[in-house]
Amino acid sequence: MNTPVEGFSKLTKAEKINWIASNFTQDPERTKQLLQQYWNTDGEVQKVHDEFIENTVSNYYLPFAIAPNFLINGKFYAIPMAIEESSVVAAASKAAKFWLTRGGFKTTVIGTEKVGQVHFIFKGEATKLRAFFNEIKPEFYTSTAAITKSMEKRGGGIKDIVLKDLTDKIEGYYQLHCTFETKDAMGANFINSCLEQFASTLKEKAAQHTSFTSEEKDIEVVMSILSNYVPNCLVRAEVSCPVEALNEDGISSEEFAQKMVRAVEIAKAEPYRAVTHNKGIMNGIDAVILATGNDFRAIEAGVHAYASKDGRYSSLTHATIKDGDFKFWIEIPLALGTVGGLTSLHPLVKLALEILQNPSAEELMQIVAVAGLAQNFAAVRSLVTTGIQKGHMKMHLLNLLNQMGATESEKQELVQYFKTHTVTNASVKEALEKMQSE
Structure with a gap:
């Protein structure tokens, strides 16, 4: 009979496995064997895996694959991908090969700004709060000097802190909207540490502010947390060639180009199609994100929010025919890191970054965007020609x-x-x- 367990986190791995197998599976011995089969035979490697998260009882493997022949800004790449879905790696590789002889992929990092916010309630006059904020703004930088010192040496740090009045949405609701540059680190811990110090400084200075009433001095900080919506941490990837170079079996180059553009137009106009269209993009992006030890949930959340930035969920890719040239491109927010976190712990993450020639965060943004664009090109190409199911x-x-x-x-x-x-x-x-x- 299933019963609650006390102190599960304090049990040894063997005790955890015994408990879960005995209480929740039909064949406890088979369960134990299965979980043990997926342990890493290298004890040191397994210890590293065990300490990534809590209550580990085994490892959950995904295939680690390579999509070769990517030409990005004149440089060749073989892109590591970790994913369970068949045809994703093959499709990306096929797109890479297609564009290899047509100029390859071109990429540009548009911005690398990341965002965090301190959400708080102020019961008082907005003009008094604005004057107070302008007075103490330098204190936010001073109070976080110890936190930002190392980041600033690498060229990063706090970019700006802005007071936003959102009382039209929630009574008394304001926020400190803060922007950061974190260079090659994803920067979540850095940003959150800064934000929590901002919140502490805000409350402390408000309590001492002589112009505030007692109610105004009692600012309620609701939470301090980074945002995974980073519309100014943006990268562009594109491919282009003369329409006549788009030779496809059984279809003219002109018809193929027009079908590609029309398919993207449909994804722009129809949210039902756009969601699946963008899911295909994320097949390529998530696979590289996982292989390089980055946070695919954060990327997914930010990307889909960006797809809705104009008030309607729409395609992340774009296509045009102009002056005889076909162009296919994507602009996408990607807050990535190549130092810290799993990048220095997971052996396969280290290898993936080595295979990618140890990219900076900006270079990784470009590679990941290309993987998404390639995957989408391959999917749409199949849809408008042979159909998706054949391949x-x-x-x-x-x-x-x-x-x-x-x-x-x-x-x-x-x-x-x-x-x-x-x-x-x-x-x-x-x-x-x-x-x-x-």
Whole structure:
């Protein structure tokens, strides 16, 4: 019978596994074996993994793959990707190969500004608060000098602190809207430390301010936290070539270019399509984010907010035909880091960054944006020509065969068979059953 457990975090790994296996699984011994199978045989590496998060009982593996042949700003890259979805790596690689002979990818970092906010309630006159803020603003910088010292040596630090009046939304609600430069660090801990000190300084100075009434002195700080919406931490990636260079089998270059532009226009106009369109972009982006030890949840949240910045959820990519040239591009917010966090702890993250030639945060922004653009180009290209399922299902074939319990020899024979036949769940099952009956 399932019962609550006291002090679970204090149990050893073996005790945690015994408890979860005995109380929540039908075959406790099989559960223990499975969890142990995914331990790293190198004890030191496993210890590092165990300490990433709390209450670890095993590791959850994702495939680590390489998408080769990316030409970015005249430099060749092989891009590491960690993802479980079939066809993503193949699609990105195919797009990289397509653009390799058409000038490659061009990228530009537009900005690297990150954001944090102190949210507070002030019950008093807005003009008095504004005068108070202007008076004490230098104190915010002074009080965080110890925190910002190292960051400033690397060229980063606090960019600005602005008082925002949001009382039209919530009674008495104001915020300190703060911007930062964190260079090669993602900077979450740095930003949050600064914000909490800002909040402390705000309350302390308000309590001492002689022009405030007793109620005005009692500022209520609700929370101090960075924002994952970073519309000014922005990167652009693009590809372009003459329309006639877009040669596709079975379709003219002009028709292909027009279909690509029209598909993007639909994603701009129709939110139902835009969500799936952008999900495909994030297939490429998240895979590189994971491989390089960055926070894909933060990136996802910020990117989808950016897709709604004009009041309607829309496509993150754009396409045009102008003066005989086809252009396909993306502008996307990416707050990334190449130092700190998992970048210095996870062995495969270190390797991924080495494979990428140890990029700076700005360089990684550009690589990640390219991965997203490549993935989207490949997906839209398939949609407007052969359809998405033809390529995807061929990549998915081994998954289907594994689910159906095919032997290695059966898999090899069926992979050859389906090179010239349509892959569906039913057709694979039928072919396997026919082979087994024979």
